Amino acid sequence: MNPRIALVLLSCVLSIATGLVLSRGKGGSTAKKSGGLVIGLSMDTLKEERWIGDRDLFVAKARELGAEVLVESANSDDTRQLRDVESLITRGVDALVIIPHNGAAMARAVEMAHAEGIPVLSYDRLITGADTDLYITFDxxxxxxxxxxxxxxxxxxxxxxxxxxxxxxxxxxxxxxxxxxxxxxxxxxxxxxxxxxxxxxxxxxxxxxxxxxxxxxxxxxxxxxxxxxxxxxxxxxxxxxxxxxxxxxxxxxxxxxxxxxxxxxxxxxxxxxxxxxxxPLSVLAKQAADLAVKLASGRPIFAKEESDNGKVKVPSVFLPIYxxxxxxxxxxxxxxxxxxxxxxxxx
Incomplete structure (x- = not known):
C-alpha cells in the first residue's frame, strides 16, 4: 500500500476513535533542509481590515514558534489563488494554510499540495470537495x-x-x-x-x-x-x-x-x-499558527469536531463566539x- 495512503487511513481511524489527527509530512522538503519550518499562507484578500489583522497575528505567532511564513493574497480571484498555491508549493513550504475565496475552487489546491506530501489547513472558511487535513473556524x-x-x-x-x-x-x-x-x-x-x-x-x-x-x-x-x-x-x-x-x-x-x-x-x-x-480573531490566528506548525513538523493534533465538506468529514477545531x-x-x-x-x- 502507498505509505501516504496508509498514513491517511490511520489518521481517519484515530480521528474517529480519539479525535487524534495525524498530519501528512513531506519528510525532506527544501525548507526543512535549510534549517527551519516554512508555512505557506494563501489568503483570499487583504482588502478588508479583518484579514490584515489575521495575517499579522498568524505571522507573529508562527515566528514565535520558530517558523517562517510566506504570504500570498489573491485579491478575491480564484485563478490567482491557485497560482499563489502553486508558487508556495514550488518554494518548498512544509504546510499550507488556505483562506479560500471559493471553497470549491480550492479543492484543486489541496490536490496539488497533497501530490507533494504537503498538509493543508483550511482557515476560517471550509475548502469543500477535497481531502483537507484540518479545519479551524468558529461555529x-x-x-x-x-x-x-x-x-x-x-x-x-x-x-x-x-x-x-x-x-x-x-x-x-x-x-x-x-x-x-x-x-x-x-x-x-x-x-x-x-x-x-x-x-x-x-x-x-x-x-x-x-x-x-x-x-x-x-x-x-x-x-x-x-x-x-x-x-x-x-x-x-x-x-x-x-x-x-x-x-x-x-x-x-x-x-x-x-x-x-x-x-x-x-x-x-x-x-x-x-x-x-x-x-476572537486573535485566538483563531494564533491557534491556527500553532496547528500549522504542528502539521508542518508531523506532530499529532487533537480535533474533537468534524465538518462535512462534501467529500470527507474534515477534523475541525471550533472556537467560541459572542x-x-x-x-x-x-x-x-x-x-x-x-x-x-x-x-x-x-x-
Whole structure:
C-alpha cells in the first residue's frame, strides 16, 4: 500500500476513535533542509481590515514558534489563488494554510499540495470537495443563529417585523452556514407571519457597496417602513447603513453584523448599528499558527469536531463566539484587547 495512503487511513481511524489527527509530512522538503519550518499562507484578500489583522497575528505567532511564513493574497480571484498555491508549493513550504475565496475552487489546491506530501489547513472558511487535513473556524451556524435571535428577541408586540436580509458572498461556504443558522431561527417566524422578508440578496465578494445597492433596492421596492436589516458581517452592515443614512433612517432600524470591525464597533457606539458577533480573531490566528506548525513538523493534533465538506468529514477545531451590543462592548471586545477604548469611543 502507498505509505501516504496508509498514513491517511490511520489518521481517519484515530480521528474517529480519539479525535487524534495525524498530519501528512513531506519528510525532506527544501525548507526543512535549510534549517527551519516554512508555512505557506494563501489568503483570499487583504482588502478588508479583518484579514490584515489575521495575517499579522498568524505571522507573529508562527515566528514565535520558530517558523517562517510566506504570504500570498489573491485579491478575491480564484485563478490567482491557485497560482499563489502553486508558487508556495514550488518554494518548498512544509504546510499550507488556505483562506479560500471559493471553497470549491480550492479543492484543486489541496490536490496539488497533497501530490507533494504537503498538509493543508483550511482557515476560517471550509475548502469543500477535497481531502483537507484540518479545519479551524468558529461555529458559523451559531453565528447566524446569534444574529437572527437578536432580531427575533425584538419582535413588535403586535403586527410583524419587516426585514431585509443581506447574505455574504455565494462563493464563501461560511456565508451559506451563516444563512443556515439564520434560517434555523427565522423560518418559523416567517412561516407564522411574525416576520416579513421584504427583500433578500447575496452581496458579491462581501463588498459594502453591493450591500448598499441591495438596501437601496429594498427601500425602493418596499418603502421606508423597514424594521431590521440582517447583514451577515460588519462590512455589509456598513454598506446598508450608508443607504439608511441617505434615507434618514440610520439609528431607526435594527442592523446586525459580525467580526467586531473597528468601524462596526464605532457604529454601535454611535447607534447606527445595533449588534455584531465578536469572534476572537486573535485566538483563531494564533491557534491556527500553532496547528500549522504542528502539521508542518508531523506532530499529532487533537480535533474533537468534524465538518462535512462534501467529500470527507474534515477534523475541525471550533472556537467560541459572542453577541456584542453597546451594553457589553467594553466587557468583551475592549476588555480582550481586540479594540482599544480610545479607538472605539474616541476618549
Amino acid at each position: 458559523n451556524v451559531k453565528v447566524g443563529e446569534l444574529q437572527a435571535q437578536f432580531i427575533a428577541d425584538r419582535l413588535p408586540p403586535q403586527g410583524k417585523l419587516r426585514l431585509i436580509r443581506i447574505y455574504g458572498a455565494k462563493t464563501d461556504n461560511n456565508a451559506v452556514l451563516f444563512k443556515q443558522g439564520q434560517d434555523n431561527i427565522l423560518n418559523p417566524l416567517i412561516q407564522s407571519g411574525r416576520i416579513e422578508v421584504v427583500f433578500e440578496d447575496w452581496a458579491e465578494d462581501w463588498k459594502p457597496e453591493n450591500a448598499k445597492k441591495i438596501t437601496n433596492a429594498a427601500i425602493t421596492k418596499a418603502g421606508q417602513g423597514i424594521d431590521a436589516i440582517l447583514a451577515s458581517n460588519d462590512g455589509t452592515a456598513g454598506g446598508a447603513i450608508q443607504a439608511l443614512i441617505e434615507e434618514g433612517l440610520a439609528g431607526k432600524v435594527i442592523v446586525t453584523g459580525q467580526d467586531a470591525d473597528l468601524a462596526g464597533c464605532q457604529r454601535i457606539v454611535a447607534g447606527t448599528q445595533t449588534m455584531t458577533v465578536y469572534k 453577541s456584542v451590543t453597546e451594553e457589553n462592548l467594553r466587557e468583551t471586545v475592549v476588555k480582550d484587547g481586540f479594540r482599544s477604548e480610545k479607538d472605539v469611543y474616541g476618549e
